[in-house]
Amino acid sequence: MYQFEGPCMSDTILEARNLTKSFGGFVAVNGVDLSIARGAIHAIIGPNGAGKTTMFNLLTKFITPTSGEILFNGKDITRRKPAEIANMGIVRSFQISAVFPHLTALENVRLSLQKSLGVSYQFWRSTKVLHELDAQAIARLDQVGLADYAHLKAVELPYGRKRALEIATTLGLEPELMLLDEPTQGMGTEDVGAVTELIGRVREGRTIVMVEHNLGVVAELADTITVLARGEVLAEGTYDQVSKNPAVMEAYMGVSAEEQEAGA
Structure with missing residues (x-):
C-alpha cells in the first residue's frame, strides 16, 4: 500500500x-x-x-x-x-461513461492533461501545444491497457474499454482521491474482471x-x-x-x- x-x-x-x-x-x-x-x-x-x-x-x-x-x-x-x-485533488467518475464520444482516446486523455500546462481547458489550443502532451497521454492509456486504441474514437470502443478510458482521463487530472460511481455497472463478466483488475492496478499512490x-x-x-x-x-x-x-x-x-x- x-x-x-x-x-x-x-x-x-x-x-x-x-x-x-x-x-x-x-x-x-x-x-x-x-x-x-x-x-x-x-x-x-x-x-x-x-x-x-x-x-x-x-x-x-x-x-x-x-x-x-x-x-x-x-x-x-x-x-x-x-x-x-x-x-x-478529488476527482469522480459517473455511472454513465463521461468521455467525448467523437474524440479519439488520445484526444480525450490529452484534454484532461491540459491542467499540467497551467492553462484552462481549451479545444482550440494550437496543435503544437497539445502535441506536447501526447507522450503523457499515451502513457496514461498504456496504464489502463488502451495504448493500442489511442487513435480510435471513444464512440467506437466497447463498453468496458470506454470505462477504462474514463479512468485514464481521471488519472490525467492527477487525483489524490478518486471516487468511482458504479464502475462495473452494466458490464458483462469479462469486462467486470478487466475493470476490477484495472482499479486494483491504478490504486498505487492514491485513495479510491x-x-x-x-x-x-x-x-x-x-x-x-x-x-x-x-x-x-x-x-x-x-x-x-x-x-x-x-x-x-x-x-x-x-x-x-x-x-x-x-x-x-
Whole structure:
C-alpha cells in the first residue's frame, strides 16, 4: 500500500461528520460518520434506497448537505463546489461513461492533461501545444491497457474499454482521491474482471472510494466497506466482517437474525 511521508500527514484523507441530507420531509442520509484511510480502497454498499447515491453526491459536492461537515486532508470542504475540490485533488467518475464520444482516446486523455500546462481547458489550443502532451497521454492509456486504441474514437470502443478510458482521463487530472460511481455497472463478466483488475492496478499512490453493487468486485478490491441502510451506517469493516453481520444479511436478504439461527 502507498505510504505518504511526513509526520504531519494524517492517516485519514476524507472524513464526514454527522452528515445529513433531507429532501423536503425525506431524510436520505441521516447523521453519517465516515472516515476514509489514506491509500485504501473504501467501498460504500447497501440495498436499494440505502442512500448510497446521495452519500456519493455529498462527498463529491454535487449536492450540499443539510447539516454536518466534510473534511479533505483536514480542510473543511463542506461548502466547496465540485470544480474547487477537483483542483484540490478529488476527482469522480459517473455511472454513465463521461468521455467525448467523437474524440479519439488520445484526444480525450490529452484534454484532461491540459491542467499540467497551467492553462484552462481549451479545444482550440494550437496543435503544437497539445502535441506536447501526447507522450503523457499515451502513457496514461498504456496504464489502463488502451495504448493500442489511442487513435480510435471513444464512440467506437466497447463498453468496458470506454470505462477504462474514463479512468485514464481521471488519472490525467492527477487525483489524490478518486471516487468511482458504479464502475462495473452494466458490464458483462469479462469486462467486470478487466475493470476490477484495472482499479486494483491504478490504486498505487492514491485513495479510491467507490459505490459498487457487485459484491464480488467489492470482496476483491475493498480494504474497508461501509454498509448503508435507510440513510444510516449499518455496519463497517472488512468484507468478511460485514458479510457475516446479521444486520447486513437481513438488510440484503430480508432474513432476520432469528431466522438465520433457525436455518443454521
